[in-house]
Amino acid sequence: MLNNSENWRAGKRVAVVGAGPGGVSAALALHRQGFDVRVFEKNPEPKPIGGAVLLSVPVLAVLRDYGVKMDNFGSFTVTEFRNNKNHLRARLPFNASVEKSFGMKGWHYGMLRSNAFARMMELMPEGMLVPDSDFDSYVEQPDSVIINFKNGTHVEADILVGADGIRSGVSKQAFGDLGLFHVGLRAWLAWCDPIEGIPANTGRIIHSRKYQASFFPMLHDGKPGYEWWIVEPSKQGSPVPDDVKGHIAKILKDFPDPLPRFLEATDMNTQIFKWEIYNRPSLQKWSNGRVVCLGDAVHPVSPYAAYGMGMAIEDGYFLARALGGCDLHDGDKIANSFSVFEQERVAYVNHNVEFARKLGNVFHQLPYPLAKLRDFVFDHTKFLSNMISRDYLSEAEKMSLSLQELHRRA
Numbered sequence: 001m002l003n004n005s006e007n008w009r010a011g012k013r014v015a016v017v018g019a020g021p022g023g024v025s026a027a028l029a030l031h032r033q034g035f036d037v038r039v040f041e042k043n044p045e046p047k048p049i050g051g052a053v054l055l056s057v058p059v060l061a062v063l064r065d066y067g068v069k070m071d072n073f074g075s076f077t078v079t080e081f082r083n084n085k086n087h088l089r090a091r092l093p094f095n096a097s098v099e100k101s102f103g104m105k106g107w108h109y110g111m112l113r114s115n116a117f118a119r120m121m122e123l124m125p126e127g128m129l130v131p132d133s134d135f136d137s138y139v140e141q142p143d144s145v146i147i148n149f150k151n152g153t154h155v156e157a158d159i160l161v162g163a164d165g166i167r168s169g170v171s172k173q174a175f176g177d178l179g180l181f182h183v184g185l186r187a188w189l190a191w192c193d194p195i196e197g198i199p200a201n202t203g204r205i206i207h208s209r210k211y212q213a214s215f216f217p218m219l220h221d222g223k224p225g226y227e228w229w230i231v232e233p234s235k236q237g238s239p240v241p242d243d244v245k246g247h248i249a250k251i252l253k254d255f256p257d258p259l260p261r262f263l264e265a266t267d268m269n270t271q272i273f274k275w276e277i278y279n280r281p282s283l284q285k286w287s288n289g290r291v292v293c294l295g296d297a298v299h300p301v302s303p304y305a306a307y308g309m310g311m312a313i314e315d316g317y318f319l320a321r322a323l324g325g326c327d328l329h330d331g332d333k334i335a336n337s338f339s340v341f342e343q344e345r346v347a348y349v350n351h352n353v354e355f356a357r358k359l360g361n362v363f364h365q366l367p368y369p370l371a372k373l374r375d376f377v378f379d380h381t382k383f384l385s386n387m388i389s390r391d392y393l394s395e396a397e398k399m400s401l402s403l404q405e406l407h408r409r410a
């Protein structure tokens with residue numbers, strides 16, 4: 001047995017596998033509910049993947065509720081969709097009720113992922129994190145679950161939360177083969193210091209016939225900067241170009257200012273990350289007995305939702321809310337709580353993941369004549385604007401407005 005599991009209180013023991021944003025969010029929220037939480041992380045210390053990230057208002061409200069300091073946390077932005085001739089296709093509206101309810105301006109906030117994650121980690125009570133614990137398997141018993149680690153140790157908990165990311169071992173054991181598939185996209189995510197001549201608080205998602213190149217303002221360590229990225233069609237196993245900078249420069253030359261300028265402002269060794277995008281078929285259940293999964297372990301998502309980290313954080317919050325007051329001795333009560341969690345999250349998240357995949361296909365996988373028609377429709381009608389409002393924003397805003405306990409009227 002691991003030493004720091006000795007004082008675990010039966011009926012309260014929650015083992016979280018994976019100290020990513022989803023696992024840490026769940027741990028913070030469950031701890032507040034009075035559960036005895038341990039987070040088992042395979043690495044010597046948790047490290048966030050990627051560079052910059054966009055988080056939306058409800059996610060910020062969850063973090064604020066945990067006690068995350070919101071000063072200089074992120075930079076809000078007005079999001080525009082444009083074509084690569086700089087023609088405006090859609091501007092995402094702000095929702096006045098959401099702004100008023102949460103006392104926060106706008107919707108998307110850009111920040112460095114390591115900064116956001118560090119502020120979450122500051123709130124973790126000492127001893128909650130158990131590093132160097134690589135999950136191997138679990139064995140469910142009538143009243144508990146035994147979790148085995150690859151170093152030969154094991155712990156006994158009342159429930160197991162699988163938050164171990166896209167190649168989740170917990171999810172695989174609970175639900176079978178992950179069925180991961182490459183969605184035909186590769187993203188290059190980068191960030192840099194400020195660049196002159198860009199209107200304040202403006203983020204642009206820009207498409208050519210084949211590529212997306214985008215930028216958003218962000219804060220890193222409280223200082224202003226930009227995150228920028230490229231999405232390109234790709235296939236599983238496609239070779240990575242030897243000359244990444246040359247490859248990206250070639251794509252960016254067809255995009256309007258300021259995009260080509262970002263490349264020169266970016267350190268190619270430390271400020272750019274490659275992301276091959278994988279999804280899995282949508283699951284209808286995220287729990288099995290005393291085991292429940294969240295975040296990428298059950299719903300990896302493409303960057304078209306700009307919401308993978310955010311949904312993982314929300315999952316943790318919703319799971320704890322559903323488990324509030326649950327006696328973890330009682331299998332039926334656990335099943336009820338997991339069922340509430342699933343009712344609140346599964347359909348909502350699956351919709352976002354599927355919509356993000358659809359957008360990726362529409363923008364990057366259409367053959368030439370259809371791509372031309374798409375661009376004509378997006379350039380000359382409100383189709384894109386309506387689709388984003390209906391299929392992305394309105395659902396997310398509805399969910400946000402339902403989180404009344406997080407509202408803080410300005």
Ligand SMILES: Cc1cc2nc3c(=O)[nH]c(=O)nc-3n(C[C@H](O)[C@H](O)[C@H](O)COP(=O)(O)OP(=O)(O)OC[C@H]3O[C@@H](n4cnc5c(N)ncnc54)[C@H](O)[C@@H]3O)c2cc1C
Pocket residue numbers: 017018019020021022023040041042043046047049050051052053054133134135136163164165166168169189273274275294295296297300301303306307308309310311312
């Ligand atoms: C390069 C890149 C850029 C991205 N950009 C964005 C963005 O801009 N916006 C956004 O919202 N999302 C973005 N995402 C997606 C986002 O990172 C994920 O959706 C999010 O991190 C999911 O959080 P999670 O906690 O579920 O999983 P993860 O962040 O993957 O965390 C899983 C944790 O589990 C640990 N773990 C894995 N296996 C084991 C094991 N066997 N035993 C113990 N621990 C284990 C891992 O070490 C890790 O700490 C990006 C992803 C990548 C790769």
